[in-house]
Amino acid sequence: xxxxxxxxxxxxxxxxxxxxxxxxxxxxxxxxxxxxxxxxxxxxxxxxxxxxxxxxxxxxxxxxxxxxxxxxxxxxxxxxxxxxxxxxxxxxxxxxxxxxxxxxxxxxxxxxxxxxxxxxxxxxxxxxxxxxxxxxxxxxxxxxxxxxxxxxxxxxxxx
Amino acid sequence: xxxxxxxxxxxxxxxxxxxxxxxxxxxxxxxxxxxxxxxxxxxxxxxxxxxxxxxxxxxxxxxxxxxxxxxxxxxxxxxxxxxxxxxxxxxxxxxxxxxxxxxxxxxxxxxxxxxxxxxxxxxxxxxxxxxxxxxxxxxxxxxxxxxxxxxxxxxxxxxxxxxxxxxxxxxxxxxxxxxxxxxxxxxxxxxxxxxxxxxxxxxxxxxxxxxxxxxxxxxxxxxxxxxxxxxxxxxxxxxxxxxxxxxxxxxxxxxxxxxxxxxxxxxxxxxxxxxxxxxxxxxxxxxxxxxxxxxxxxxxxxxxxxxxxxxxxxxxxxxxxxxxxxxxxxxxxxxxxxxxxxxxxxxxxxxxxxxxxxxxxxxxxxxxxxxxxxxxxxxxxxxxxxxxxxxxxxxxxxxxxxxxxxxxxxxxxxxxxxx
Numbered sequence: 001x002x003x004x005x006x007x008x009x010x011x012x013x014x015x016x017x018x019x020x021x022x023x024x025x026x027x028x029x030x031x032x033x034x035x036x037x038x039x040x041x042x043x044x045x046x047x048x049x050x051x052x053x054x055x056x057x058x059x060x061x062x063x064x065x066x067x068x069x070x071x072x073x074x075x076x077x078x079x080x081x082x083x084x085x086x087x088x089x090x091x092x093x094x095x096x097x098x099x100x101x102x103x104x105x106x107x108x109x110x111x112x113x114x115x116x117x118x119x120x121x122x123x124x125x126x127x128x129x130x131x132x133x134x135x136x137x138x139x140x141x142x143x144x145x146x147x148x149x150x151x152x153x154x155x156x157x158x159x
Numbered sequence: 160x161x162x163x164x165x166x167x168x169x170x171x172x173x174x175x176x177x178x179x180x181x182x183x184x185x186x187x188x189x190x191x192x193x194x195x196x197x198x199x200x201x202x203x204x205x206x207x208x209x210x211x212x213x214x215x216x217x218x219x220x221x222x223x224x225x226x227x228x229x230x231x232x233x234x235x236x237x238x239x240x241x242x243x244x245x246x247x248x249x250x251x252x253x254x255x256x257x258x259x260x261x262x263x264x265x266x267x268x269x270x271x272x273x274x275x276x277x278x279x280x281x282x283x284x285x286x287x288x289x290x291x292x293x294x295x296x297x298x299x300x301x302x303x304x305x306x307x308x309x310x311x312x313x314x315x316x317x318x319x320x321x322x323x324x325x326x327x328x329x330x331x332x333x334x335x336x337x338x339x340x341x342x343x344x345x346x347x348x349x350x351x352x353x354x355x356x357x358x359x360x361x362x363x364x365x366x367x368x369x370x371x372x373x374x375x376x377x378x379x380x381x382x383x384x385x386x387x388x389x390x391x392x393x394x395x396x397x398x399x400x401x402x403x404x405x406x407x408x409x410x411x412x413x414x415x416x417x418x419x420x421x422x423x424x425x426x427x428x429x430x431x432x433x434x435x436x437x438x439x440x441x442x443x444x445x446x447x448x449x450x451x452x453x454x455x456x457x458x459x460x461x462x463x464x465x466x467x468x469x470x471x472x473x474x475x476x477x478x479x480x481x482x483x484x485x486x487x488x489x490x491x492x493x494x495x496x497x498x499x500x501x502x503x504x505x506x507x508x509x510x511x512x513x514x515x516x517x518x519x520x521x522x523x524x525x526x527x528x529x530x531x532x533x534x535x536x537x538x539x540x541x542x543x544x545x546x547x548x549x550x551x552x553x554x555x556x557x558x559x560x561x562x563x564x565x566x567x568x569x570x571x572x573x574x575x576x577x578x
Contacts, residue, residue, distance in 0.1 A: 008518070008522065013576070013577065013578070016577075017578075038533065039517050039532075039533055039547075039548065040533065040534055040547035040548050041547075042547070062547050063515065064515035064516075064517040064518050065514070065515060065577075066517075066518070122521060124517075124521075125517070125521060128517065
């Protein structure tokens with residue numbers, strides 16, 4: 001069992017205090033809202049795609065530290081990247097958070113995002129970490145709303 | 160502040176809490192992250208004393224069979240125990256008759272029973288139902304569904320900034336079309352104790368029946384449905400130190416008789432043919448199918464246990480916990496308490512600076528402190544205060560001043576971590 005304090009490490013607390021790419025893009029080409037109805041996490045993501053590249057990305061909303069830090073680090077990780085790379089990160093992040101991908105032993109592209117690996121031991125918080133990534137996926141797929149419930153339930157799917 | 164200091168500044172509890180705690184094996188058996196458990200999530204579900212666990216085990220090892228239809232010894236034993244539990248509930252609520260006690264599966268089920276049974280018999284297009292801003296979703300959604308179904312309207316009593324119902328506004332909501340009122344006795348999210356006696360009297364002055372949701376009340380204070388004169392009262396077993404899966408609906412016999420059944424099936428009928436079915440008498444009319452037999456019997460044991468401890472003494476001890484915890488949490492910079500009504504049960508909803516309650520809850524668990532975080536199935540209450548969620552500590556008589564100290568120390572630690 002992970003010590004939750006290990007999860008609330010400096011990098012996550014820092015992104016929570018000073019979220020990067022916070023706000024809304026005036027010239028967004030894609031947008032989506034992420035909702036976790038169980039805990040009330042709510043984020044709004046705006047993207048500017050140029051061809052297949054995420055030229056710019058911003059988020060805002062009301063959420064816990066894990067969700068906010070995850071969103072902040074996600075925007076930093078995908079900005080300037082091809083959509084395909086972002087989608088690969090979505091899949092890997094989701095794999096890590098649900099315990100399917102062991103970042104220590106399996107190849108991945110998560111880099112600093114592995115600070116969230118410990119969330120897999122906190123089942124009630126997995127959805128907080130994944131919500132921004134769901135929302136990113138929904139935005140590039142031009143879906144207006146992403147939810148952590150129903151068909152998109154990451155916990156149910158990994159169970 | 161240490162526990163020793165706390166004991167000096169807080170009045171001596173009147174209950175022998177240490178002795179009572181020994182009745183609850185889970186309190187000693189579980190050590191989250193190696194810490195002693197401070198279980199402060201009693202509003203969500205309370206723990207079960209050994210006496211109730213033993214009653215469950217005895218039932219399953221000596222008495223179990225299906226009830227009301229067997230001619231064999233076990234069926235008769237089980238039926239007797241189940242009906243005895245009904246009389247225990249009757250005495251607990253001081254209902255006039257045992258047939259006014261309907262066993263359900265929880266309060267949600269009890270409210271849905273009334274929404275369907277009363278609603279389909281008496282609510283029509285343009286009629287109005289009054290609820291309050293303090294309700295749990297369980298006392299909102301069934302009425303919304305009924306309103307949608309019947310073309311009726313829902314009216315909501317507002318609250319002020321302390322989380323107290325505004326009674327003047329309640330009075331003003333009544334019209335010639337008002338057909339029903341449903342109100343919580345104690346707010347699960349804020350702890351507010353509503354002036355239900357007065358609200359019942361007001362409803363009756365308008366000739367309107369009223370239901371009280373007692374999910375958060377019966378474990379904290381004595382309730383007498385005849386003194387209150389409410390038409391319906393609901394509570395649940397697992398918040399009263401009993402098992403899950405058993406709820407209670409008290410209803411005045413007159414109303415229960417006039418209502419339509421809720422679920423159709425076995426045990427709720429007198430005779431069935433394909434042409435016509437005759438319903439059974441109350442309370443059986445509302446108990447279709449095999450009921451939660453063992454749970455009802457264990458609920459009886461839980462009631463016996465609580466009566467042994469004494470609800471008056473429970474209320475006094477919990478009030479001391481509430482006063483002490485409120486004062487200690489307030490002494491921390493940046494902690495805001497939501498729900499500051501004059502009359503409150505031992506429930507404290509709070510927010511720590513700008514830290515989301517879910518982060519608070521996860522980190523408190525690290526210190527062995529179990530609280531609930533979220534909207535507490537009371538989103539309108541959260542909206543009223545402009546917050547997405549709160550952290551909520553809810554106490555039972557087995558909680559101690561030392562556990563309050565553990566809560567406060569853990570909150571201070573979270574504040575330090577977030578800087």
